[in-house]
Amino acid sequence: MTTSKNFYITTPIYYVNGDPHLGHVYTTTATDVIARFKRLGGYDVHFLTGTDEHGQKVAQSAEKAGVSPQNFCDQIAQKFIDVLEPFQITNDDFIRTTDDRHKQTCQTLWKTLEEAGDIYLDKYAGWYAVRDEAYYGEDELSDGPDADTKIAPSGAECKWVAEESYFFRLSNYGDKLLELYERNPDFIGPKSSLNEIKSFVEGGLKDLSISRTTFDWGVPVPGNENHVMYVWIDALTNYISALGYGNNEANLMDKFWPADCHIVGKEITRFHAIYWPAFLMSAKLSVPKRVFANGWWVVEGEKMSKSIGNVITPETLLDTYGSDGSRYALLREMPFGNDGNFSHENAVNRINGDLANGLGNLAQRSLSMIAKNCDGKIPANNGLSPDDQVLLDLTYALPNQTEDFIDSMQIHKYLDAVWHVVGEANAYIDVQAPWKLKKEDPDRMQTVLYVLSEVIRCCAIMAQPIIPTGANKILDQIAIEEGARTFAFINIKNALKSGVELPAPQGVFPRLELITKEAA
Ligand code: MSP
Numbered sequence: 001m002t003t004s005k006n007f008y009i010t011t012p013i014y015y016v017n018g019d020p021h022l023g024h025v026y027t028t029t030a031t032d033v034i035a036r037f038k039r040l041g042g043y044d045v046h047f048l049t050g051t052d053e054h055g056q057k058v059a060q061s062a063e064k065a066g067v068s069p070q071n072f073c074d075q076i077a078q079k080f081i082d083v084l085e086p087f088q089i090t091n092d093d094f095i096r097t098t099d100d101r102h103k104q105t106c107q108t109l110w111k112t113l114e115e116a117g118d119i120y121l122d123k124y125a126g127w128y129a130v131r132d133e134a135y136y137g138e139d140e141l142s143d144g145p146d147a148d149t150k151i152a153p154s155g156a157e158c159k160w161v162a163e164e165s166y167f168f169r170l171s172n173y174g175d176k177l178l179e180l181y182e183r184n185p186d187f188i189g190p191k192s193s194l195n196e197i198k199s200f201v202e203g204g205l206k207d208l209s210i211s212r213t214t215f216d217w218g219v220p221v222p223g224n225e226n227h228v229m230y231v232w233i234d235a236l237t238n239y240i241s242a243l244g245y246g247n248n249e250a251n252l253m254d255k256f257w258p259a260d261c262h263i264v265g266k267e268i269t270r271f272h273a274i275y276w277p278a279f280l281m282s283a284k285l286s287v288p289k290r291v292f293a294n295g296w297w298v299v300e301g302e303k304m305s306k307s308i309g310n311v312i313t314p315e316t317l318l319d320t321y322g323s324d325g326s327r328y329a330l331l332r333e334m335p336f337g338n339d340g341n342f343s344h345e346n347a348v349n350r351i352n353g354d355l356a357n358g359l360g361n362l363a364q365r366s367l368s369m370i371a372k373n374c375d376g377k378i379p380a381n382n383g384l385s386p387d388d389q390v391l392l393d394l395t396y397a398l399p400n401q402t403e404d405f406i407d408s409m410q411i412h413k414y415l416d417a418v419w420h421v422v423g424e425a426n427a428y429i430d431v432q433a434p435w436k437l438k439k440e441d442p443d444r445m446q447t448v449l450y451v452l453s454e455v456i457r458c459c460a461i462m463a464q465p466i467i468p469t470g471a472n473k474i475l476d477q478i479a480i481e482e483g484a485r486t487f488a489f490i491n492i493k494n495a496l497k498s499g500v501e502l503p504a505p506q507g508v509f510p511r512l513e514l515i516t517k518e519a520a
Contacts (some may be wrong), residue, residue, distance in 0.1 A: 007043040012264050013052040013095060013238050016076035017061040020083045021304065022342065023265070026330050027294055030411060031263045032089045033331060036465035037406050037414070039090075040486045041399070046256045047243050049084070050095035050145055051077040055231030056130045058216035069217045073098055083314045087323050088468045095242040101249045106237045108246025109283060111167065116280045121224075124209040131156035133231045135209060154267065166211040166227060166448045173278035174205045177433045180277060180287060186274045189292040189409055190337035193266060197273045202506075205468040208275065214289045216300045223226055232369035236276045240285070260288040261409075266293040269405050271352040283391035292409045295339035312342065320344070321512070324467035328415075331466060336411040355470065358422045359459060360509035362429070363474050366452040367505035378453060378478070378500045379446040382442060388451045391428050392492070395421050395458045400486040402462065416461045425455045450498065453478055477505055 011031045014024050028049055035047035043491025053073040062072035077096050084091060095102060115120050127136045129152045141150035182200055183186055190192040211227035212218065218228025232479045239259055244251040264272050269291060277287040299310045317326040323424055329347035332354065368381060386391070398417060405413040429452065437445035460474040463487065475485055479500050490496075 104247035105241030
């Protein structure tokens with residue numbers, strides 16, 4: 001089937017100078033939830049993630065490790081790749097900036113910007129932070145430990161750099177960028193990021209240094225071998241090199257460009273909402289439809305850092321909460337776009353409250369009653385009461401209601417909406433008390449259990465993007481065919497057929513024990 005509903009979504013590409021951790025898992029999982037949601041809504045989705053492998057910081061890390069930069073990148077990139085499957089990430093491509101296809105695209109784009117008259121050679125002198133791979137203005141910095149060092153707002157050390165450099169005429173794009181933000185207020189989200197970016201641009205943009213000569217771990221500048229490209233022009237280009245722009249790969253630009261959304265961390269919004277659209281405008285390419293920034297996690301109240309020893313690794317997340325549990329806890333715990341505090345206690349309480357006691361218990365209670373009292377078959381619908389209808393209407397409204405939340409990047413509200421229905425269904429069981437009806441009114445008991453299985457079916461379909469394993473196990477238990485697990489099936493027309501035989505029910509979400517530091 002061909003569809004004209006295309007959707008392209010990306011994560012940032014992650015630096016390979018450190019191992020993956022909870023922050024990376026979070027951004028990638030949030031992006032995965034949106035990608036899965038759109039697929040279930042009938043979109044042809046392209047979901048891209050990858051690794052950012054050039055630059056001085058990576059070159060320095062490789063040197064420290066005593067291996068070649070390429071060898072170093074291969075090792076760490078593999079770690080980022082290895083994290084994807086266990087967290088059930090459904091990316092369609094994984095781009096590495098050391099891929100040939102990517103280097104070709106960078107050089108094509110460079111030449112295009114040059115032909116547009118937006119690149120010139122000059123001398124750069126200013127403050128540079130290797131940790132952030134960013135240039136800073138004098139007015140943004142505070143004094144460092146010695147005269148040669150200043151401190152950036154991010155806390156990174158900056159050193160004075162003076163070298164020949166190519167520049168991009170960013171100063172020509174200030175007005176065009178402001179016009180873009182004006183015309184399209186959704187271009188940057190959340191609102192707080194929009195305001196920050198706007199005032200930065202209003203303050204006046206200087207031309208951007210886009211090449212370096214003091215190291216060589218980067219994409220060579222076409223026509224001048226002494227220069228490699230600045231890591232950010234290289235990195236941002238990944239979003240189109242993966243679509244085959246200006247390289248020898250299949251061209252997906254027509255189908256997927258402009259991107260529907262670049263998900264980024266809030267510290268890199270500036271690069272995505274200022275530099276990137278300016279490069280694209282210069283190349284006469286469309287700008288992405290949206291750049292949305294997720295907030296930052298701290299852990300038990302403190303910034304994650306190796307020196308504090310509180311970095312949460314992907315392995316810890318998986319061992320402690322499993323894939324579904326981790327995905328749920330990460331997305332449920334903080335409104336998307338805000339900062340949040342990851343605490344073990346909160347994660348366990350969420351998982352137990354919403355997965356084990358919420359959806360898990362709803363399925364377990366209902367399906368074991370069906371197994372015992374309805375011959376293990378989908379019960380009969382003997383006529384709906386007004387209460388049944390209210391619950392079903394609420395359930396069938398979920399796809400439309402949650403699409404609005406996803407389109408406005410309110411992932412947490414989508415979770416809230418689905419679990420609101422789960423809560424209503426658990427309350428409905430208590431009120432209807434099918435265990436009493438068993439003797440008093442067996443026909444009504446059948447209907448109540450029918451309504452419950454229908455609500456379970458729809459909630460499990462809706463929950464697949466968040467907790468794919470558990471949701472699909474539930475759908476298996478009510479014998480829903482693979483092809484009938486999309487949002488198009490959430491309606492009365494596709495309601496369960498009575499009499500269908502079901503497999504024996506099984507618990508899906510085990511309860512977790514809260515392990516306290518003292519007990520561990
Ligand atoms: N390589 C650049 C991005 C280039 S995109 C063209 C980069 N890489 S990074 O490895 O530092 O990854 C940054 C991203 O990881 C952040 O933007 C954010 O999405 C995610 N996170 C890293 N730590 C995080 C937290 N503590 N909390 C939430 N997300 C964070 O910047």
